[in-house]
Amino acid sequence: MITAISRCRILRFRRDRVETAEDVVAVEYPVEIHVNKQLLAVLHATPRDLDALAIGYLMTEGFVRSLDEILDIRVEDGKVYVRVSETVDDRIRIRKAWVVKPVCGGLPGRSLSLLDRISNLKVDSDARWSYKEILNTIKMLNTNAALYRKTGGVHATLLVDARGLKLLKEDVGRHNAVDKVVGSYVLKGFEDFGRVFLACSGRLSSEIVLKAARVGIPLLASISAPTSLGVALAERFAVTLVGFVRGLRFNVYSYPERIIFHS
Amino acid sequence: MITAISRCRILRFRRDRVETAEDVVAVEYPVEIHVNKQLLAVLHATPRDLDALAIGYLMTEGFVRSLDEILDIRVEDGKVYVRVSETVDDRIRIRKAWVVKPVCGGLPGRSLSLLDRISNLKVDSDARWSYKEILNTIKMLNTNAALYRKTGGVHATLLVDARGLKLLKEDVGRHNAVDKVVGSYVLKGFEDFGRVFLACSGRLSSEIVLKAARVGIPLLASISAPTSLGVALAERFAVTLVGFVRGLRFNVYSYPERIIFHS
Known part of the structure; x- marks a missing residue:
């Protein structure tokens, strides 16, 4: 019998404190x-x-x-x-x-x-981000999602790289918004996603994690929740998965090593 | 050149007043x-x-x-x-x-x-609902979405029929939540969707409208926004599309004839 929810160990960050906790995610x-x-x-x-x-x-x-x-x-x-x-x-x-x-x-x-069959996929990156960068990037995503503000009917994705380059794309499709920032980065002549981090408005389901891992993106953060298969694939592919980034808090579902919790 | 937003005439309901207005929807x-x-x-x-x-x-x-x-x-x-x-x-x-x-x-x-190629589809129903039923049903959807409350990672759909039968289903997939209430209604032995109304948590995109129209559901209401193609198909298929049902207000994007605005 497969259940509708599954429990997982997470790191819960709020304000300046980080603690281990148990979280409940929707099974995909x-x-x-x-x-x-x-x-x-x-x-x-x-x-x-x-x-x-x-x-x-x-x-x-x-x-x-x-x-x-x-x-x-x-x-x-x-x-x-x-x-x-x-x-x-x-x-x-x-x-x-x-x-x-x-x-x-x-x-x-x-x-x-x-x-x-895609189990050989592994994101190999020693990039790290501070909790402040994660909070600020999601804040920027919220502030700059112009199409969302106008229509309420789209998702946004913001790509940030180590140089500080920022690309924001919005789309009626959650997957498309991710594809657009990736494609836009590539059209600018970049191929290496090893120091790129994506902030998303939508849920982190298996497909989003798979898309990120395929091009080698080490960190995905979202305002919204991950699914169980999203977490499982993130663990398998060595992707850091951060969910529920809201105000001064977030949850880390996999690979917390890439996050600097103390500034 | 196709634009990212389109304008449409809507009926805007708030508290006990209804007025025509122009709204902006995301183009799909x-x-x-x-x-x-x-x-x-x-x-x-x-x-x-x-x-x-x-x-x-x-x-x-x-x-x-x-x-x-x-x-x-x-x-x-x-x-x-x-x-x-x-x-x-x-x-x-x-x-x-x-x-x-x-x-x-x-x-x-x-x-x-x-x-x-599916332009012959048309929902033929003289069913009508009062604005109170719409507000109450969305309220019920919010209150009873247990899996959402636990995980934040799912969508919910509530089916209501003329008898007052209510079916609530939740799923990680927006489309699946709709399929589940429809299938569940059929498994109870009902085939006629002419007096059924669906309240959804997710966006009303073309696929959701198409799914509803295929089985003959006359009214779709959502907490969230419709897309342009969702509105266009709802008009073509004679489906009443209600969006942004929040608190005491909502917008009607197509076929307002099915809504009783004054009690």
Whole structure:
């Protein structure tokens, strides 16, 4: 049985004090949806109500149009097996021809076994940042997110490097905001992310951590929460994960060595 | 030139007054990324810094590993064309074999022309809700989101039907939380969503509106903002879109006919 929350040891920083604590994070789990014995999709989800998730997904995505089309549903080991009538198979076939096939738009669609295949990824950097830099950078992110102030409907990411270069990008997509600062840094002619730190407004899920690790970014900080898979990957890839940066406090979920707590 | 924000006429409700106003929403636009003349992905993004988005995407997703591999980049009509060295083609080929192909995990991967193909979708419902029901339901969503209270890392969706049945689901994924309440309602034996209303914690982007419209849900309300494409689809599909429900106020972006403003 996979639970919806998991506990982890963190370092909790507030004002000028740092202490170890236990924190609770939301579990992010790749749920495979199999339809008539074929894998249809992998959704990164909270592992609870998986039968409802699968049925809802099939209906809201237009594969299933009525209850009669669902013949059987079975949940096993975080995987859902749905048996449906042949009409649904036809719709899946038609959609396959429609949809952009190759890479799932950079979004989920990765199963756990797939994540295992990238286990050789490791961020090798001795860069360090003081707690003040982390607090100030998030403050700057909040202050300068102009599109967010106007619309309330976007996420922001701020890239800071050792030289003090700062790049802020905003996007309706959490992942896109990260891609844009990375791409913008590269377009300026930089390739080495070993002394780069990203401040984000959105949640630190597995995909964000994976994106950062892929280009070698050692530290990710966010106003928001990490997910369990975000923390697990950060540990595996040696990425420092800082969450809930608010006012004068934050939590460190992995690799606290890169943070200087006393100035 | 596609701008990052768009203006729309809304109805603004506060306390017991309703007035027309102009609001600003973040533009959500499907950006096609073509690599060596092949469409690689469609990202729903803010149409700004598209060259940075494409380069960042290619790097953080592991397709491009250094600047030398990028030979040329061109942005045209919200599409990005990148020419890369053959080594990148090989990586794309390998990933194709890895990744779950069919449906992009229910996430983006839809281009505008594709959205045009679902233009016959129309929610036909004469259901109406009072402003009090909207305010109270969002209040209930906030109060009962237990997983959010524990972790800060999930989204919640509350389904309410005409009988007063209420279903609350939470998930690390915004889309999953919607799928779960829909699936849960279906698992209880209900198929008709014509008198169902969903209260969400997350942003009302095109995908959420599309999911609701597909099963015939007439009203979506959220604590958070809609995107431009969310509003456009809601208008097209005849879905009532209510955003920024906070305290005693909210904005209505489409189909205000379904809301009773005076009790």
